[in-house]
Every structure is written in C-alpha cells, then in structure tokens.
Amino acid sequence: xxxxxxxxxxxxxxxxxxxxxxxxxxxxxxxxxxxxxxxxxxxxxxxxxxxxxxxxxxxxxxxxxxxxxxxxxxxxxxxxxxxxxxxxxxxxxxxxxxxxxxxxxxxxxxx
Amino acid sequence: xxxxxxxxxxxxxxxxxxxxxxxxxxxxxxxxxxxxxxxxxxxxxxxxxxxxxxxxxxxxxxxxxxxxxxxxxxxxxxxxxxxxxxxxxxxxxxxxxxxxxxxxxxxxxxxxx
Numbered sequence: 560x561x562x563x564x565x566x567x568x569x570x571x572x573x574x575x576x577x578x579x580x581x582x583x584x585x586x587x588x589x590x591x592x593x594x595x596x597x598x599x600x601x602x603x604x605x606x607x608x609x610x611x612x613x614x615x616x617x618x619x620x621x622x623x624x625x626x627x628x629x630x631x632x633x634x635x636x637x638x639x640x641x642x643x644x645x646x647x648x649x650x651x652x653x654x655x656x657x658x659x660x661x662x663x664x665x666x667x668x669x670x
Numbered sequence: 671x672x673x674x675x676x677x678x679x680x681x682x683x684x685x686x687x688x689x690x691x692x693x694x695x696x697x698x699x700x701x702x703x704x705x706x707x708x709x710x711x712x713x714x715x716x717x718x719x720x721x722x723x724x725x726x727x728x729x730x731x732x733x734x735x736x737x738x739x740x741x742x743x744x745x746x747x748x749x750x751x752x753x754x755x756x757x758x759x760x761x762x763x764x765x766x767x768x769x770x771x772x773x774x775x776x777x778x779x780x781x782x783x
Contacts, residue, residue, distance in 0.1 A: 591770060593770075593771075593772075595772075595774075600776065601774075601776050601777075602674070602760050602762070602774025602775050602776050602777055603713075603760075603772070603774045604774070605771050605772060605773070608770055608771065646712075646713065648713075650769070650770075655725075655726050656767060656768045656769045656770075657703070657715050657718060657726050657728075657769065658769060658772070659715075660705075660712055660713035661712065662711075662712035663712060
C-alpha cells in the first residue's frame with residue numbers, strides 16, 4: 560500500500576476554473592508534508608511545507624491546506640502557466656528524513 | 671546562485687554497460703539525494719549522502735551505487751544496465767540534513783537499449 564496517494568491522476572481545467580488536488584497519506588505520525596511542482600523536462604520545484612493539521616500556506620493562485628489524513632492544493636482562477644505535474648511528499652515522525660513522494664497529479668489548464 | 675547541475679542531460683546505453691552520472695549541488699548544500707523517476711513508479715529514492723557519508727539507502731539492487739566528494743559533488747553509478755533502468759535520474763540538494771526543502775536538478779534521462 561502506498562504511503563502517499565494523489566488524486567486525480569490527471570486534471571484538465573479551463574482558464575479561470577478553480578479546483579483542488581488531493582494528497583492522502585497513511586504514515587502513523589507526520590513530521591512534514593511537502594508540495595512540489597514539476598514542469599516537463601525539469602526537476603521538481605519546491606512550493607510549500609506543512610507541519611500540522613489546520614495549517615495553510617499560500618503562494619499566488621495556490622493554497623495548500625493540511626488535515627490529519629490529507630492535504631489539498633487549491634488552485635484559484637488558474638492560468639495556462641499553472642500547467643504542470645504537482646507532487647506531494649511526506650516525512651514520517653521517527654523515521655529518516657527522506658520524503659516519500661506520491662505519483663503526482665498532471666494538471667493542464669486550457670486558455 | 672547557481673542551481674543543482676546534473677550531467678550529462680541525456681544518455682543512451684546498451685544492456686550490460688555501466689554508467690556514471692554526476693551532480694553538483696548548490697554551493698553550501700551538504701546533503702545530496704538521488705531519485706529515479708519513471709512514469710509507472712513515480713519518484714523512488716535511491717540514496718542520500720551527507721558530508722561524504724551515505725546516510726540512507728533506498729530499496730534498489732547493489733548495481734546502483736554512489737559517492738560524495740569533499741566538495742559535496744556526487745556521482746552515482748549503475749553497473750550491468752538492464753532495460754528497466756531506463757528512467758530520469760534526479761539529484762537533489764538541501765542545506766541541512768532534514769531535507770525540508772529539496773532543490774532538484776533537471777535530471778539525466780537514461781535510455782537503455
């Protein structure tokens with residue numbers, strides 16, 4: 560069973576159509592949850608770190624939230640340049656500091 | 671500040687050969703991690719080095735090895751290549767040892783024929 564599950568696998572939106580990406584995790588204790596963005600042909604780029612339930616972080620049109628079992632990445636009024644694969648990763652308390660990544664959500668925003 | 675640099679960008683090898691990939695982390699970063707990325711499995715952790723010592727190792731066969739030099743530059747080696755080793759190999763560096771913010775290179779795309 561995967562420790563980190565992201566849904567949907569792929570998402571197509573029209574420009575301006577807000578939506579949310581989901582990341583659920585099954586680690587027994589969460590040290591930290593991370594969101595990255597990956598553009599084609601490039602490595603992932605760090606977006607946010609969340610540490611505790613109820614925490615929220617924002618950057619431009621993106622807002623990440625965290626509960627005890629999942630995180631959401633909300634995209635408000637997306638633009639075509641927001642098209643990318645969004646990756647979620649978790650670090651487990653008491654474990655190594657190696658983050659475990661989900662398989663990502665591929666987002667395409669049409670103009 | 672220069673980002674993480676990986677060389678070469680693309681590699682084509684045949685089964686049975688070996689390959690060495692290089693990674694130069696951001697100046698001042700002491701932790702270097704390697705990941706394998708494939709469409710089917712996503713990002714899979716290979717190993718992590720901190721101050722020239724391997725701190726963690728993922729669940730990969732012994733054909734995969736790595737090292738880190740005193741200037742924090744790192745190399746990974748794959749011997750006796752198999753078709754299934756075709757993947758994007760990503761290197762990431764971080765300032766400290768807690769990997770709370772990883773900086774990734776653009777990767778080396780390895781194709782094994």
